[in-house]
Amino acid sequence: ERVGVLAQTTQRRDVVERVLEHLRRASVQVREIDTICSATKARQAAVCRLARQCDMVVVVGSLESANTRRLAELAREQGSRAYIVDAAEKLDFLWLDGANTVGVAAGASTPDWITKEVVGKVEEMEKDRQAPGDEQVQEGEQDSKAIYEESLPVLKPGDMVAGRVVSVDESGALVDVGYKSEGLIPAGELARRPAHEPELRAGDEVLVCVTSVDAQEGVLRLSKRRADEKLSWERLEEALARQEPVEAKVLQEVKGGLTVDVGLRGFVPASQVERGYVSDLAKYVGRTLRLRVLELDRDRGRAVLSQRVVLEEEHEQLRNQTWSTIEEGQVVRGIVKSLTDFGAFIDLGGVDGLLHVSELSWGRVKHPSDVLKEGQELGVMVLRVDRDKGRISLSLKQVLDDPWANLAERFPVGGVVKGRVTRIAPFGAFVELEPGVEGLVHISELADGRVGKPEEVVSPDQEVKVKILRVRPSERRISLSLKEVEQDREKATVRGFLANQEHDRVTIGEVIGGLLEGGRERQNRQ
Incomplete structure (x- = not known):
């Protein structure tokens, strides 16, 4: 089991050591990140010496401050009495009873002027108690000043210290780091990219880098920008050592690649943006990428990163997973990667499968682009898997409804339907009745009489009416006739003509009968 240990910046070092020792005795693998402020450690050590x-x-600071309370605890552990006050008027004269030597220390966030007031008040109380001579007073003042100076941290350029923002204006920010005076962060050292980082406010806890120290004048200059960059370098160095990715926002397109924000300015070469060639880098500006650190050089301020390495690793993991799970007969999801004259390549997750043009639809497809487009997501059936050759054959039509199912119900024998001539062969013509269903009109069924070539009667893409002669769904065959449609039409015409003649016919009897009746009438008149 691996455990990481972090400590509050004001925590006592001995407490952290006891925790680490306890974990190690329990056979736990421990990785410690030292987050205790160096100024805090120095202050705690000074208080121990003072006590x-x-x-x-007397510890000057807030009772609510963990740092102040720890300083008082440390003083008591050294055998000294310890009291916490946040103002000079809160000192109690009775505390001095039995105390020959009194020390004063201050918490990290205690303003310097409050500490000085407390020191002055202790000196006054001591004078009232002992009424010493001038020489003793001077010696006591010198001792108090020396003890106070000793309690202050020793700072030098390059040190990283934690502090609290006291005030912020257009010239910069004043930060209390526990020194004899507040440190100044000039406006230009507040942030690397001011417009993209939150503004500092009074009371904010910050980590800063010491840029210069004037011990005599008590002038301290600080930089938050340098502290941020130092932490960023450390983070990148750790990511490089552990081969872990980092996230970064793309700032702009430059010659040869992209610049990214990794807490400092990083560079991604064009060849390291994607697994393949990228013609337009501008589309990445503003996006956040997962990158691997390739090269770091603090002296030259150079940080080179790669998205391609991360993508290659993810692709390989996905590829292995796909090959380990894919089986024939499965229906899987994929994305159309590219189109060719003979079919489409489908990305199944790190592995490409071929969807042949013959497997795109139950109907005839001239070109894959008539059915698919690049980037389209779809479900396909795995027909064949050849792991040795790294090939996968796919089918789209197998996941679609089979148009030959219940075909006899939709196209009964004897029925006449419309269709389209799709192709012509020497022995006849193929007619599509619906997508995926084609029937054959044999050359003998194209017309009455002898037909030399099918082209004499029909042509490709011609709309025709055909009669269903035979349906064999198991063989996926339908026999059709063009001439029987014509014959049926002619028969219907004749029947209609004859039917009309039935209503207008005159018999011989009716004609002769009329003549005979007329002759009798003439004889009777005579």
Whole structure:
């Protein structure tokens, strides 16, 4: 089991060590990140030294401050009495009883002027208690000043220290880092990219880098920008050592690649943006990428990163997973990667499968682009898997409804339907009745009489009416006739003509009968 240990920046070092030792005794693999502020450690060590020399220690700071309370605890552990005050008027004269030597220490966020007031008040109380001579007073003042100076951290350029923002204006920010005076962060050192980072406010906790120290004048200059960059370098170095990706936002397209924000300015070469060639890098501006650190050079301020390495690793993991799970007969999801004259390549997840043009539809497809487009997501059936050759054959029509199912119900024998001539062969013509269903009109069924070539009667894409002669769904065959449609039409015409003649016919009897009746009438008149 691996455990990471972090500590509050003001935590006591000995407490952290006891925790680490307890974990190690339990056979736990521990990785410690030292987050205790260096200034805090120095202040705690100074208070321990101070307490060993004094009978009583006054810690100036808030009772709610964990840092202040820890300083008081450390003083008591050294055998000294310790009291916490946040103002000079809160000192109690009775505390001095039995104390020959009094020390004063301050918490990290305690303003310098409050500490000085407390020191002055302790000196006044001591004078009232002992009424010492001038020489003793001077010596006591010097001792108090020395003890106070000793309690301050020793800072030098390059040190990283934690502090609290006291005030912010157009010239910069004042930060209390526990030094004899507040440190100044000039406006230009507040942030690397001011417009893209949150503004500092009074009371904010910040980590800063010491840029210069004037011990005599008590002037301290700081930089948040350098502290941020130092932390970013450390983070990138750790990512490089552990081969872990980092996230970064693309700032702009430049000659040869992209610049990214990794807490400092990083560069992604064009060849490291994608697994393949990228013609338009501008589309990446503003996007956040997952990158692998390739090269770091602090002296030259150079950080080179790659998205391609991350994509290659992810692709390989996905490829292995796909090959380990894919089986014939499965219906899987994929994305159309590219189109060719003979079919389409489908990305199944790190592995490409071929969807042949003959498997695109139950009907006839001239070109894959008539059915698919690049980037389209679809479900396909796995027909064949050849792991040795790394080939996968796919079918789209197998996941679609089979148009030959229940065909006899839709196209009964004897019925006349419309269709389209799709192709012509020497022995007849093929007619599509619906997508995926083609029937054959044999040359002998094209017309009455002898037909030399089918082209004499029909042509491709011609709309025709055909009669269903035979349906064999199991063989996926339908026999059709063009001439019987014509014959049926002619028979219907004759029948109609004859039917009309039935209503207008005159018999011989009716004609002769009329003549005979007329002759009798003439004889009777005579």
